[in-house]
Amino acid sequence: MSEINNYCSLCSLACPLVFKGGKRSPSFTKDSILSIDWDEREGSKFGGSLCARGNSAVELLSHPKRLNYSFVLGKRTSFDEAVKETAKNLASIKSESGADSIGVLIGENLTNEEAALALKFAKDVIGTSNVELFAPDDTPLFSAYLDCDLSSLSPTAKKPEGTKSVYLMIGDSFSDHPCTAKTVLAGKNAGRGNEIIVISPELNHTAWFAGRHLACLPGGETAVVAGLLKSASSKSGNPLTPALKKLIDAISWEDIEKLGGIEKKLIENCAGAMLGAAKIETYLSNIFGRLSFSGLLSLFAEALTMICPGDKLFEPQFVQQNSWGIYSVLAGAGCGSVIGKLETKEIDALVILGLDIFSVYPAGPVEKALREKKFTVATQLFWGQTSARSNVVIPAACLMEKKGTVSPSFKEDVVREDVIDPPAGAYSEGEFLRALAKEMGAELGEASVERKTARSGSGEGLTEKWTKYCNSVRGFGSAPCVLMPWSEAVHAADGSVTRNLHWSRVTCPEPQLFISREIASSLELTGGDRVKVSSGGGEEIFKATVSKKLSGNTAAASIHFPSVRKLFPWSLDEKTECVMLAPVPVNLERQSEKS
DSSP states (O other): OEEEEEEOOSSTTOOEEEEEEOSOOSSOSTTSOOEEEEOOSTTOGGGGOOOTTGGGHHHHHTOTTBOOSEEETTEEEOHHHHHHHHHHHHHHHHHHHOGGGEEEEEOSSSOHHHHHHHHHIIIIIIOOOBEEEOOTTTHHHHHHHHHBOOTTOOOSSOOOSSOOEEEEEEEOHHHHSTTHHHHHHHHHTTSTTOEEEEEOSSOOTTGGGOSEEEOOOTTTHHHHHHHHHHHHHHHHOOOOOHHHHHHHHHSOHHHHHHHHOOOHHHHHHHHHHHHTOSEEEEEEEOOTTSSTTHHHHHHHHHHHHHTOSSEEEEEEEOSSTTHHHHHHHHHTTTOBOSGGGTTSSSOOEEEEESOOHHHHOOOHHHHHHHHHOSEEEEEESBOSHHHHTOSEEEEBOOGGGOOEEEEEETTEEEEEOSOOOOOTTOBOHHHHHHHHHHHTTOOOOOOOOOOOOOOOOBOTTHHHHHHHHHHHHGGGGGSSOEEEEEOOTTOOTTSTTGGGSHHHHHHOOSOOEEEOHHHHHHTTOOTTOEEEEEETTEEEEEEEEEOTTOOSSEEEEETTSHHHHTTSOOOBOTTTOOBOOOOEEOEEEEEESOO
C-alpha cells in the first residue's frame, strides 16, 4: 500500500491530506484507493485536519458520475474525435469571423502553468487576446489589491504588553473555510481576554463563537469596517495613504451608522480592543453576493489591520483555490474582455476551461451565451447544464490529479508533485490544449509562468467606489425583503462539485430559503410554506424555514445552487469589468399551503 501526499482542492485553504492505497485500478484490490487521512507531519497546516467535505475528497477522485468520455453534440465519442471537432470549428470561425470572435474563459480548476498555457494557446494558436478568468466571488478582491498599494502603512505605537489576541471575522469563515475554526478557536481559548469579533447581518456559524457580534444591516459590513478604520486611525494617530485618508475623513459617522446599522460607540469600542491587542488576526470571507463592494471592504480591513500595533495577520479567504494564481498570470498579459462581451454578438465561440459556468453564475448573459454562441467547447468534471449546452465536452482532471502550482492566497503558493492519476478518459486542461494546438497545426511546448503580483496605484478611485457603494445599499432598509447568500459547511463555492458528494446530498440536497420571524409574521408564513422569490435577476420557488438567525426584512438562501444564484442580477463594473455582487432586494409571495 502506498501513501500519496496531496492537498484538498475543495476550497482555497488547500489543506494537506494523504491518499492511502495506490494508483487507480479497474477492480477493488489492495492497489486501489482505499481511504483519505490527515497529513500529520510536523508543520502541516491546521495540524493536518480536514473538514467534513475535505474528508469526502476521496469520493471525488472515484466518483461514478465523473465524466470519463468525451462528447460531441451530446453523443459519446473518443478524445481524438472531440479534439478534431473542436479544431475544425475553431478554424472555421476564425476564418469566417476573425480570431477576436473566439473567447477563452478560465475557471479555477487550472494550475498556474495551465493558465499560462491557455494564454499562449489563445495568442499564438488562435490569435486572440480574449482570455479571462471567470470567478465573480474573487476578482473584485484581486482588482482592488493590485490597484491600491497599502505597503507603506505601519503602526506608530509600540506593541501592547501582554498576550491579548483579537480575531476580527468578516463574513462566515467557519462555514466557507471550516478548518479556520481550529486555529481561531484554539487561539481564542488560549488566554483570558482573548476574543472574537464578528461582522455579519446574520447569526452564522462564525458568529456563534463571537464575544462581540456586530449584527450589521445586509451589505453593511463595508460601512462598519470603514467605521473601525476611521476610529482606529483617529485614536492611534496613524497616517493613512493620501487617497484613503481623504475618503475616511470624508465619511460621516451618520452614514456609517445608517448604512451599517451599528452604533458609533460599539464600533469605537471594537477599534479600541484591536489597538490594545498584542496580536490581531483579520479574516475576510466573501462568497457570491455576501459582501457588497468586497474589494473596497478588503482594502479597509487590510488598512485597519496594518495600523494595529500588535503582531498581525490579514487573511482574505478566496472562494476558489487558484483564482488568484490564474488572475495573476493573466493580469499583466494585456488580455481582452470576454465576460463583458457575453451579452453581445462579438464572441462567436467559447473555449471554457475548468469552469462550470452555468453553475457559477446562471445569469441572463450566461444563459444567452450558451444558447446562442455558434460553438462551445468545455472541460468538465461532471455532466451538468454547461455540459448539456456545449457542442464538445472534454472530461477534466481535478486539481488533486494534476502536477503544478496553485496560489490559495496572496502570499502562498502550493506545489503539487505527488498526485493520483485522473480517471481513464479524463484529461488535464494542459493535455487538451496541447492536443488541440497540434490538431490546428501548432506545437505549444512549455509556457513560461509570469505573474503580476506587485501592487501599484494610490487608490484615487476609492471615493467614487464609496459613493457607488452607498447608492447600492441605501435602499435596502426600505425594501420589502433583502436576500442574502447563506453558506452550508458541506458545500464549497458554487456547489458544482460538492453537490455530487454523498455527505452534502444527505445534509443539504437542495436549496433552502430562510426567512426572519418578522417577515414570516408580516406575510403569514410558517415553516414549510412554498414561497416565490422574485428579483431583478429572475424568480424561483422554495420551501421556507423560519429562522432565529435572521432579523428584520432579511431572508437568506443556500448559495451553492444555480436556482439561487440566478436571483442576483448581472452587473459589471465599467472600469474593471468585474461582476459586481451584493445582497439583493426581493419580493416574497406565498404559493400554497405546507407540502
